[in-house]
Amino acid sequence: MSGGIALTRHAVERSTHLRTDDAWLAKAWDEPGTRVLVIEDGQALARISDSSAELVFVSPEEAPAGTRFLLGVDTDGVAYFGVGGPITGDSDPRSRQAGLRDAGTLLTDRDAGLMTHAVALANWHAVAGFCSRCGNPTKPEMAGHSRRCMVDGSEHFPRCDPAVIMLVTDPDDRCLLARNAQWPQRRVSVLAGFVEPGESAEQAVAREVHEETGIIVSTVTYAGSQPWPMPHSLMLGFRAEATTTAISVDDDEIAEANWFSRADLRAALLSGDLFMPPSLSISRWLIETWYGDDLPGPAPGAPGT
Numbered sequence: 001m002s003g004g005i006a007l008t009r010h011a012v013e014r015s016t017h018l019r020t021d022d023a024w025l026a027k028a029w030d031e032p033g034t035r036v037l038v039i040e041d042g043q044a045l046a047r048i049s050d051s052s053a054e055l056v057f058v059s060p061e062e063a064p065a066g067t068r069f070l071l072g073v074d075t076d077g078v079a080y081f082g083v084g085g086p087i088t089g090d091s092d093p094r095s096r097q098a099g100l101r102d103a104g105t106l107l108t109d110r111d112a113g114l115m116t117h118a119v120a121l122a123n124w125h126a127v128a129g130f131c132s133r134c135g136n137p138t139k140p141e142m143a144g145h146s147r148r149c150m151v152d153g154s155e156h157f158p159r160c161d162p163a164v165i166m167l168v169t170d171p172d173d174r175c176l177l178a179r180n181a182q183w184p185q186r187r188v189s190v191l192a193g194f195v196e197p198g199e200s201a202e203q204a205v206a207r208e209v210h211e212e213t214g215i216i217v218s219t220v221t222y223a224g225s226q227p228w229p230m231p232h233s234l235m236l237g238f239r240a241e242a243t244t245t246a247i248s249v250d251d252d253e254i255a256e257a258n259w260f261s262r263a264d265l266r267a268a269l270l271s272g273d274l275f276m277p278p279s280l281s282i283s284r285w286l287i288e289t290w291y292g293d294d295l296p297g298p299a300p301g302a303p304g305t
């Protein structure tokens with residue numbers, strides 16, 4: 001498949017060992033060559049064309065005040081930080097604020113990894129300013145990778161909600177695709193849902209498939225994952241084998257669901273009877289790994305999984 005899983009691409013080492021090195025952190029912030037990515041409401045400044053996007057970094061001196069976090073150090077020794085704060089534009093007419101849904105597939109491997117990391121941390125800091133135990137203010141530690149309560153001393157780590165997303169096949173190797181009740185007509189994807197407390201990811205797959213379509217699955221196999229920091233999920237991708245094929249949709253979350261052979265899907269996409277998830281999503285990657293090739297037809301830019 002041409003794209004792989006878009007938001008798992010990266011090129012900059014996270015340099016976790018430097019997060020507690022205060023002297024190194026101070027020196028890196030004083031270095032004019034240090035690159036800072038400013039994140040505001042999940043967006044960064046990027047120079048965007050039809051086929052590519054390039055993040056616009058600022059120097060530490062130009063960065064706004066705000067929560068600062070170390071993203072990593074590249075092979076040339078350049079340090080990258082993120083800062084949560086207001087974005088100020090630059091003079092390039094191609095520059096605009098963009099979120100991962102807009103720019104995720106257009107960015108280079110380096111920029112996709114940096115922006116995904118930075119958006120995830122900025123989203124967490126934006127809601128983690130107060131201790132969940134006692135309500136008093138917390139302050140960042142570990143170069144922005146944890147926070148500590150200033151009163152009771154408790155340590156708080158970035159929250160990440162696991163969600164499962166699964167491609168279900170029947171004994172004839174047909175793929176189950178469904179339309180969420182919130183989606184437009186003809187838009188379909190694989191099933192997905194959040195992992196509940198006290199539940200394994202595999203159990204969540206079986207539960208969600210049964211709740212949404214009435215189908216029972218047996219073998220559940222991990223396929224791959226993608227961070228989805230909108231605002232703070234981790235999408236865990238699975239393949240699951242159905243032992244029943246009769247579909248009974250829940251009529252709440254799912255409007256319709258059907259089995260598709262590869263030939264059925266190809267014909268439906270080429271005729272415009274169906275639309276697939278965008279290239280950014282792990283759902284499209286899961287469908288393409290089953291299909292065995294890039295999917296025919298246009299990839300819509302609409303957000304979603």
Ligand SMILES: [Zn+2]
Nearest residue numbers: 131134149152
């Ligand atoms: Zn506290």
